[in-house]
Amino acid sequence: MKTQNVIQVEGLTKMFGDFTAVNAITFEVKKGEIFGFLGANGAGKTTAMKMLIGISSPTSGLAKVAGFDVYKETESIKKNIGYMSQKFALYDDLTVKENITFFGGIYGLSKKQINQKRSELVEELGLVDVTNSLVSSLPLGWKQKLAFSVSLIHNPKIVFLDEPTGGVDPITRRQFWEMIYNAAHKGTTIFVTTHYMDEAEYCDRVSIMVNGKIEALDTPKKLKEQYKTDSMNDVFLKLARG
Amino acid sequence: MKRFVGFIKKEFYHIFRDRRSLFILFGMPVAQILLFGFAITNEINNVDIAVLDQAKDATSKEIINKIAASKHFSIIDIIEQESSIEAIFKKGKVKAVLQFDNNFGSNLIKYQQTTVQILIDATDPNMANTINNYITAILKNYQSDINDNVTLNYQIIPKSRMVYNAELKSVYMFVPGVMTVILMLVSAMMTSISITREKEQGTMEILLVSPLKPFQVIIGKVFPYIFLSVINALVIVLLSIFIFNVPVNGSFILLGFESVLFIITSLALGILISTISATQQTAMMISLMGLMLPTILLSGFIFPISSMPLPLQVISNIIPAKWFIIIVKGIMLKGVGIGFILKETLILVVMTMVFIGISVKKYKIRLE
Numbered sequence: 001m002k003t004q005n006v007i008q009v010e011g012l013t014k015m016f017g018d019f020t021a022v023n024a025i026t027f028e029v030k031k032g033e034i035f036g037f038l039g040a041n042g043a044g045k046t047t048a049m050k051m052l053i054g055i056s057s058p059t060s061g062l063a064k065v066a067g068f069d070v071y072k073e074t075e076s077i078k079k080n081i082g083y084m085s086q087k088f089a090l091y092d093d094l095t096v097k098e099n100i101t102f103f104g105g106i107y108g109l110s111k112k113q114i115n116q117k118r119s120e121l122v123e124e125l126g127l128v129d130v131t132n133s134l135v136s137s138l139p140l141g142w143k144q145k146l147a148f149s150v151s152l153i154h155n156p157k158i159v160f161l162d163e164p165t166g167g168v169d170p171i172t173r174r175q176f177w178e179m180i181y182n183a184a185h186k187g188t189t190i191f192v193t194t195h196y197m198d199e200a201e202y203c204d205r206v207s208i209m210v211n212g213k214i215e216a217l218d219t220p221k222k223l224k225e226q227y228k229t230d231s232m233n234d235v236f237l238k239l240a241r242g
Numbered sequence: 243m244k245r246f247v248g249f250i251k252k253e254f255y256h257i258f259r260d261r262r263s264l265f266i267l268f269g270m271p272v273a274q275i276l277l278f279g280f281a282i283t284n285e286i287n288n289v290d291i292a293v294l295d296q297a298k299d300a301t302s303k304e305i306i307n308k309i310a311a312s313k314h315f316s317i318i319d320i321i322e323q324e325s326s327i328e329a330i331f332k333k334g335k336v337k338a339v340l341q342f343d344n345n346f347g348s349n350l351i352k353y354q355q356t357t358v359q360i361l362i363d364a365t366d367p368n369m370a371n372t373i374n375n376y377i378t379a380i381l382k383n384y385q386s387d388i389n390d391n392v393t394l395n396y397q398i399i400p401k402s403r404m405v406y407n408a409e410l411k412s413v414y415m416f417v418p419g420v421m422t423v424i425l426m427l428v429s430a431m432m433t434s435i436s437i438t439r440e441k442e443q444g445t446m447e448i449l450l451v452s453p454l455k456p457f458q459v460i461i462g463k464v465f466p467y468i469f470l471s472v473i474n475a476l477v478i479v480l481l482s483i484f485i486f487n488v489p490v491n492g493s494f495i496l497l498g499f500e501s502v503l504f505i506i507t508s509l510a511l512g513i514l515i516s517t518i519s520a521t522q523q524t525a526m527m528i529s530l531m532g533l534m535l536p537t538i539l540l541s542g543f544i545f546p547i548s549s550m551p552l553p554l555q556v557i558s559n560i561i562p563a564k565w566f567i568i569i570v571k572g573i574m575l576k577g578v579g580i581g582f583i584l585k586e587t588l589i590l591v592v593m594t595m596v597f598i599g600i601s602v603k604k605y606k607i608r609l610e
Contacts, residue, residue: 083451087444093259105248
C-alpha cells in the first residue's frame with residue numbers, strides 16, 4: 001500500500017530563526033492523483049513545496065518524494081520531478097525550439113529523444129508554425145501551456161505546479177486544466193498550489209494550509225459536506241478566518 | 243558534459259541576441275582604447291601662444307625661432323604692447339605669452355644673465371605646468387647651445403633618460419589601465435547581470451530544481467564570459483601594438499596567463515555581486531559604483547597611488563585592478579618575467595579564492 005504513495009510527509013517542519021514557516025505537516029499523495037495544495041499568501045505553501053523539490057532543507061520531520069529522502073537524496077528527487085513556477089519560466093529570448101532543446105538537454109535526454117519530444121510537443125500544442133519564433137512573441141496562455149509541457153519533457157513521476165494559472169484568461173485556464181487531467185491520466189502525479197478556489201474543485205484531494213499547519217485535507221466533496229457549504233471558497237474562508 | 247555544452251550554447255544565444263550586451267562586449271573596448279589613445283592625453287601639441295618681443299634683438303629672435311620650430315607650440319600672434327596681453331588671454335586665443343623686455347639681449351651681454359617673462363593661463367593647472375616645463379626646456383637647450391664654447395667651473399649637468407617609455411607617450415599608461423577596466427567591466431558586470439536576470443525571470447529556480455548542480459549552473463553562466471574576455475584582451479593588445487605602437491617587451495604567454503587570472507578574479511566578483519543583488523538594476527549599480535569607480539580612480543590607472551592620502555593608499559590595496567595594472571605594465575613595458583610579479587600574481591590568486599569562498603557561502607544561505 002505504501003508504495004502507491006509517491007509523496008510521503010510526516011511532521012515536516014521548517015523554521016527561519018524563531019519563525020515557524022511550516023509547522024509539522026503530515027500528508028501523503030497517491031500515484032496519479034491531482035493534489036491541490038491551498039493556502040493564503042504567507043501560509044507556508046511555497047516553503048513546503050521548496051522542501052519537497054529539494055531546494056530547501058527541512059528543519060525536522062520526514063519526507064519522501066518519488067521514494068527518495070528529501071535530506072539525502074535531493075539529486076535523485078530532481079531527476080524524477082518536474083517543476084513549473086508562478087513566474088512564467090521559459091527563456092524569452094530563445095525560440096520555442098531552442099527552449100525545448102535546452103530543457104531536454106539539462107534533463108539528460110539524448111538528441112534523438114529531444115527531437116522526437118519536440119515534434120510531439122509542438123504538434124500537440126499547435127505551435128508548429130511558431131517553432132522558430134522567439135518565445136517572447138507568443139501570447140501568455142501559449143507560453144504557459146508550453147512551460148507546462150516543458151516541465152513534463154523528461155516524463156517525471158510527479159510534477160509540481162506553483163500557481164500555474166496566475167494571470168491567465170478563463171478559457172486558457174480551462175485548457176490548462178485539461179492538460180493537467182491528461183497528464184494525470186497518463187499516471188503523472190500532480191501537486192498544484194492555487195489561489196483560485198474554483199480550481200480546487202478540479203483536484204482529487206485538497207489540503208488547506210493556515211499559518212504553517214494543514215487545517216483540512218480531504219476530497220473537495222467531503223470538505224464541503226464537513227463545513228456545510230456548497231463551495232470551496234466558503235470552506236477556505238471559514239478555515240482562514242479560524 | 244553534454245548538458246554543459248547545451249547550457250553554454252544557450253548562454254551564447256542570450257549574449258548574441260541582446261544588442262546592449264553585445265555593444266558593451268565589443269563596442270566598448272575598441273571605443274575606449276581609441277578614445278584614451280587619441281583624445282585623452284597628457285602631451286601637449288600645437289599649443290597656441292603669443293609673443294611680445296620688445297627687444298627685437300638677435301637672441302630673442304633666435305629663441306622665438308626655436309619655439310616656433312617645436313611641434314609643441316605654434317605662435318599665432320605677435321603683439322606689440324604690454325596692454326594687449328590681458329585682452330588676448332581673455333579672448334582665450336592663446337594659452338601662454340612670452341615677453342622679452344627692451345634690454346633682454348643687452349643684459350645678457352652686460353651681466354651674463356637676463357630674464358624672460360612667461361605668462362601662462364593656469365585655468366587648467368596640469369596643462370599650465372606642462373607648458374611651463376616645455377618652454378623652460380627649450381630655453382635651457384638654447385642656453386647650453388650658447389655656452390658651448392665656454393667652460394664653467396663646477397657644474398652639475400642632469401642627464402635624464404626616460405626609461406621604458408622614452409617618448410613619454412601617455413598611451414603607454416592608458417593601455418594597461420583600459421585593459422583592466424574593460425576586463426573588469428565585461429567580466430564582473432556582465433556576469434552579475436546575466437545571473438540576476440535568471441533570478442528575476444524565475445528561470446534560476448527552474449535550473450536549481452533541475453538535476454544540474456548549482457556550481458554547474460554558475461560555471462555554465464560564467465564560461466562564455468571567460469572566452470569573450472580573452473578575445474577582448476587580445477583585441478586591446480593588438481590595437482595597442484598596431485595603432486599606438488605600444489611594445490610588448492615581455493612574454494605574450496605570461497601576459498595571457500595573467501589576463502586569464504584577472505578575468506577569473508573579476509568573474510568571481512561578478513558572481514559575488516549576483517549573490518547579493520536581487521535585480522539586474524541592483525547588480526548593474528553595484529558593479530558600476532562599487533567596481534568601476536574604484537577601478538578607475540584608486541587603481542593607479544589615472545592618478546598615481548603614491549600621491550594619494552594615506553587612507554586611500556591603504557584602500558587601494560584591496561582593489562584587484564591595482565595589482566593587475568602593475569602586472570601588465572611590468573610585462574608590456576618593462577618586459578619582466580614571472581619572478582618580478584610573483585607577489586602581485588599571488589595577491590590576485592588569494593583575492594579570487596576569497597571572492598569564490600564568500601560567494602559559495604552566500605549562495606548556500608540563499609538556498610536555505
